[in-house]
Amino acid sequence: MSQQKSMLFALGWLVIFSLTGAGCGQQGPYPNRSITLICPWAVGGGTDRVSRFWADALQKELGKPVTVVNRTGGSGAVGHSAGVRARPDGYTLTTITFELCTMHRMGIPAAPTYDDYQCLLQINADPAAILVQNDAPWATLEEFLAAIRAEPGKLKMSGTATGGAWDLARAGLLQAAEIPTDAVIWVPTEGAAPSLHELLGGHIDAVCCSIPEAAQNLEGKTLRALVVMSEERLADFPDVPTAREAGVDWVAVGWRGLALPKETPAEIVQLLEEKCQSIAHSSAYRDFMQKQRFGLKIRDSSEFTDFLKAQDAQWHSVVESAGYARAP
């Protein structure tokens, strides 16, 4: 092979690895080298997409490369604990997600909690919703719950694996309505997309997942949302009532945020908080979230920490009474 060709060849790989890899150390005030953003979920999913937006935006704000590293495994435990164990120097951030508040109750070894993190800010919130076929016999949540009460164990739902976020959301909803959680059969699937396919095929009766995951089918009027488990109705889907309006006092929200290892120096935390706040309130972020149909919800560091504390308590009781609690 000629010299030229081998150079080209090497260059090709360099480009690839520079896109996936990380940089090396230099001296100077923070930040003086590349920063890693750990995403505990796989390439191409919602958390990955949001993480990649933030990596790009932080890179512009900080003037140093920010790379997303997907550390998947253990239902999110691998990435979440890698984020906790990273050196607390501000060069490793983690996109934390809903599962942080449930996995340590469900028997996952060495699963961290929100308390192991220094929270930066909440960047997103997507409430759970219950979706049915457009021609389903139930017009409202009340009718749907009445059908479950009338024939317990007949209706089938899905949305994710057993014990996943949306399974817990529907279990909590049933509990709040004083219906036993096993009155609905939860058919485990690998996520919202295959569940929606099963729903369209008529193999299950309803899906519990977030609104953005079903947005195309809602807009295309092939599916209908009975309820959204948020505090207020969503601006994009103003016709869908909340669970509270339907008389069930229940809120279930999937959220995402950014966090640092606990011991990170205060001045670095403060700097990152300022930068993150300005990104979170930028029109570019609003535009991105709107186009992706992701719910925009910003909480600052202290509000976010309080929110996570409340979340931890809320889901603890759901995990316990749905029978998913397990000692690690």
Add this chain to the structure above:
Amino acid sequence: MIPGVFKQFLSLPWQEVLTWPVLVPWLLGMVFGVFVGATPGLTATMAVALIVPISFYLEPNAGLALIIGVSFTAIFAGDIPATYLRIPGTPASAAATLDGNELAKQGRGRLALVIDLLCSCLGGLIGVVVLMLIARPLAQFALFFSDFEYFWLGVLGLSLSALVSRGSTLRGLIAAALGILISTVGTDVMGGVPRYTFGSFELLDGLNFIPVMIGLFGFAEVLRNVSSSQPMATSTIPSQETGVAKASVQEIWKYKWLVLRSALLGTGIGALPGAGADIAAWGAYGFAKVTSRNPEQLGTGAIEGVVAPTSANNAAVAGAWIPALVFGIPGDAVTAIVLGAMMMYNITPGPQLFESGTQVQAIFLIALVTQVLLLPAGLLGIKAFGWILRLPRRLVLTAVMVFSVVGAFAIRNSLFDIYVMFAFGLIGFFLEAKKVPLAPVILGLILGDLIEKKLRAGLISSGGDLTPMFTRPICAALVGLLVIALVLVPAVRWLRMRMRAE
């Protein structure tokens, strides 16, 4: 029908798509796809995920061309190291290691890859044409597939694998059972109980398929070479191949119906959200072996063994677009990313898109032209990696080692996966020494997971009732196919042999 197709073809938005601002990122994307796809551990999904943020800076057609170009090229390029080094570049290429690598060992690696490339283009073209013509009915048909249907599909694939493996059927079955055993490691999706994890959270998601595959095929190959007594200094491939282009066209013409059959099968499997290009490739390989006139030659470097999986895997990439465009539900990880990208362009995938027309026409055209552009991009890849064949063998083995380690690490940035790769290298070496075929292990690993999940989900859904497994129409048809494959085909063969003997 034919004039209709022709009319539809002419009415595609040629002027909007074939412009420089679209072509330049398109071609660059395809070159990128070749490199990423050919690097083991970097999958087509990663290639697309890396390129999507860049595509946001482009106009919609250019961005879509970039993404579609990358996805098809990466799936083909995965076959390059599969053929040359016996390390599949992407999971979809695992089936291509079998005969492709055997051909490379016989000094016909370039022929295998050129045939592979042509089949990828043809498979992709057939897949896209099917997408254009019957996406809607096919998507409606795919809706009939629920848990039990997937279960039988998996059982069918796995049974074929035991039949298709070389050598004794018993060893094939042992290998498949081992694969199923490996697939049970990790958190049980139904009850959340960890199985065979020994308290390690790296194992909670199970053994990652890619490090296992790289170990079994790539690293085991290194061990085998190092332990053999042949001198290491000689080049892997002694002779230079000539007349490859003509020979490959002739071979493909000979197997034209196999290409068509495999591509249609691949498109169908791709259209199912529960199955992707990897299963399509194995399915087509098994189907080719069952229907082949010389089934014993598959696995020893038969052209049919190259044609079938490579036609099917690119067709499956097109097939995955069917549920994405018709329902707005992604058929696999790549289309999931693409749907996200489309929303950034204010294109809402799903039924409305399909009815409104123009944007969907542009996607069809881009997908069609991509298959044509795949030829030069793929040839570039084959040439760029061709130097590997001319290196002395010890350097090739070093390259395999490097690729194996990098590939195992890259899939999820985990050191643990490198150990997994080494462990499975040893297992693979041992199995091959005992003449246990490796292909059924991989198939057991992929399909064992599918079979278990779908059987259990199906039983949860039916309340433990087994009758729907046989009475649902598609289930009954699949059971019928299983009977044909396991009973009738061997019986006919046996009768024929007896008649010949008399």
